[in-house]
Amino acid sequence: MKVLYGLAIALIVLAAAAVAYAVSPRALEGVERPDPQRFDGATVAHGERLALIGNCAECHTAERGGAYAGGRPIPTPLGTIYSTNITPDPETGIGTWSQEAFRRAMYEGLDREGQHLYPAFPYHHFTKVMPEDVDALYAYLMTREPVRNEPPENELRFPFNLRPLLAGWKLLYLDNERFAGLPDADEKVNRGAYLVQGLGHCGGCHTPRNALQAEKEGEFLRGEVTENWYAPAIAGEVPAAVKWNEAQLTDYLAGRWVDEHGVALGAMAPVAHNLSRVPEEDVAAISAYIALLMEGDEAETDAEITGAVGELRNGDDIGAVIYAGACAICHEASPSPFAAGLPLAYSTSIRIPTPLNLVRIIEDGVKPPEGRPGRYMPGFAGALTDDQMVALATYLRGRFTGLEPWADVADVVARRMRSEPGSGAETAEAE
Ligand code: HEC
Ligand code: HEC
Ligand code: HEC
Structure with a gap:
């Protein structure tokens, strides 16, 4: 107050x-x-x-x-x-x-x-x-x-x-100024920058804001919470497990599945769904610019990270038991393409600074856009207690990343449980 x-x-x-x-x-x-x-x-x-x-x-x-x-x-x-x-x-x-x-x-x-x-x-x-x-x-x-x-x-x-x-x-x-162009970049990157900074307003979700809701200068696209989703950093050092390349960005932004990154979910799903309906040259231009902003990112380029990163510390870990019983079936050995989820070691949701996206996805599940066939994950909101949810999220972060544990998992879970139940995060996957 x-x-x-x-x-x-x-x-x-x-x-x-x-x-x-x-x-x-x-x-x-x-x-x-x-x-x-x-x-x-x-x-x-x-x-x-x-x-x-x-x-x-x-x-x-x-x-x-x-x-x-x-x-x-x-x-x-x-x-x-x-x-x-x-x-x-x-x-x-x-x-x-x-x-x-x-x-x-x-x-x-x-x-x-x-x-x-x-x-x-x-x-x-x-x-x-x-x-x-x-x-x-x-x-x-x-x-x-x-x-x-x-x-x-x-x-x-x-x-x-x-x-x-x-x-x-x-x-x-407010600077009332038109896009000026990037002097050292080619035409494609310039087109991408024009769309990202302007109409695409990617910074509206991905750039950290100050208390007056203005985007912070110098932190362009460095990750922020918007409408209860965390939009990860997509410039500078990014949290993704595997380094993005331009072709993967184009597929992801056009709503297609990418083996190392999955498919756009949550607040990103409508963005990708819309981009799937514009000429591919615009999506490719956006990707060229974003790939340039990600240059210098230190993530692994190869995809050899499928296995456990952290050790399975304790056989009695409740989180490990839930993961093995309720998640591994789709996220390790998928029974059908529609149930196939990304191996969780690849998921950006367990590598960002907040458990918000992970908790939301586990609670609400994932469903394809209205009236279209697509990947599906059931929501676990009614099936897991708060404590089990906390244990699971903590376990996934520990097992699949080498990162510091989240300090606020219990808070995020408690806050989510009190909010309205969601109807499932949509995916953007194109047919
Ligand atoms: C992130 C959400 C968002 C997006 C994206 C968005 N708008 Fe809006 N727009 C709003 C909101 C909210 C208002 C009302 C603001 C207010 O009441 O002060 C608004 C107001 C407007 C207004 C003023 C209308 C009036 O009657 O006062 C126009 C014109 C407009 N938008 C056009 C557009 C166009 C064109 C696009 C796409 C290029 C667009 N908006 C994209 C959220 C959005
Ligand atoms: C309405 C908010 C919103 C807008 C606008 C938005 N994004 Fe996102 N974006 C998100 C969220 C939320 C995620 C995380 C989705 C997830 O966990 O699957 C995301 C994820 C991404 C990712 C994947 C990052 C990763 O490592 O997994 C990329 C790339 C991306 N956005 C690019 C863009 C670009 C480029 C634009 C502008 C054309 C854009 N986004 C506009 C909310 C938004
Ligand atoms: C019926 C199959 C199924 C089950 C069971 C399932 N998932 Fe999923 N999951 C999916 C599908 C399909 C997606 C959407 C594709 C994707 O992005 O991986 C998904 C997405 C996710 C994502 C987002 C991955 C990303 O793209 O970053 C997370 C995190 C996740 N699931 C965690 C879990 C956890 C934790 C459990 C167990 C409590 C679980 N899932 C159980 C099928 C399943």
Whole structure:
């Protein structure tokens, strides 16, 4: 609470400073909903590809809601923010927004009326996107089906519910600048950097944030918790057991299985699912850039780590007993391709600084995306007690990595058990 109070004061001071800088931004004129026929097919198709890379539908579609009609809850440490309706419905969506108003939202985080938008909408990445790409996104959204839907009010704690305070945040953290290009890199890597830093907003999940939810400079893609999943470091020294190469990254990001790394799960699954639907050259470009950021990583390059790393210390270890009885059947000798799990020595989930992903996966299991065949793992939430879960997670970390034991397994397990039961982490695996 003390921390929050301190934050509140800091924000108020910032806001005061910001008032001098930017007194209420102006509202922009509403327009008639543009005639969908006005936009040419090639621009709309280009916009669709960009919308997939930007994950727009993922955040702007509620469970069982219309596409892009908003209302999806986005949990943040400051409370819950609901995404808005970005279909061209004139009353509840952005049907009356001009192209100028849309550009301003993407670059300055303002709605048409001039209200500040929360950076849960990753506009601090979208500033990097070139205007022609932003206009193609506009064309794509304006040619979608209008859906009438009023998203719920945000549930943010005071003082974070005060939008004018965001002026202070922007003053500190928002650079309204387009992607400048990497001078020493080739065209493919440059394309990848443009997509990763801009529309793909990979840093939105993978970059550590400060108390005001701004991504820390100098720690680009070094690992962070987002929406109760830990997005591992994918730059510098990374936790993966086996060194990633560009081809493996391309397969993984396009939603395919990789023998040394498995398949995208949890919050990464929709990202990979969307990337599986864009031209492979974009995915390859992203991979080339990420592979470059991972250069210097010291992980083993070969795959000879299948066996136990640590010793099986104690035959009475409850964790060892559970692993042998409930997990090994699929993770060591898989009975069928759909039940085949990654040998756990390869799993990044036991090598990251938190047991969060591991505990979630064990509790909730893994299922293929709705209506598609794919790999399946049952959830063990009802089958294991808290103590057994702690023993199992501790055992897996000890047996398959040479890393320090986690200090907070019991806390994470207790916290998870009190939260809503999940419906299973989806995989992104493409058919
Ligand atoms: C990580 C989640 C997330 C992603 C990804 C995302 N948005 Fe949003 N967006 C939001 C949230 C949350 C808001 C509402 C913010 C607020 O209320 O202050 C928002 C607001 C907006 C708004 C302002 C609408 C209004 O009525 O005020 C526009 C326009 C928008 N998003 C477009 C996009 C586009 C285009 C993309 C893809 C390139 C995209 N968003 C991707 C979460 C997201
Ligand atoms: C919505 C949050 C989110 C976004 C956006 C996101 N990621 Fe991830 N990413 C995750 C999570 C969570 C994991 C861990 C998944 C797991 O344990 O299977 C992950 C895992 C990964 C991994 C595997 C790391 C490893 O060693 O196992 C790679 C590579 C990756 N992401 C790349 C990217 C790239 C590139 C982008 C941008 C195009 C991106 N991610 C955008 C959340 C995200
Ligand atoms: C019916 C087969 C099955 C059983 C039983 C099973 N799993 Fe899985 N598991 C899978 C499949 C399939 C996946 C998804 C593919 C993958 O990523 O490994 C998976 C994924 C995982 C992952 C994520 C691996 C990654 O990609 O990083 C972990 C961790 C995991 N399982 C742990 C366990 C543990 C611990 C147990 C025992 C309590 C267990 N599993 C039991 C089939 C199974």
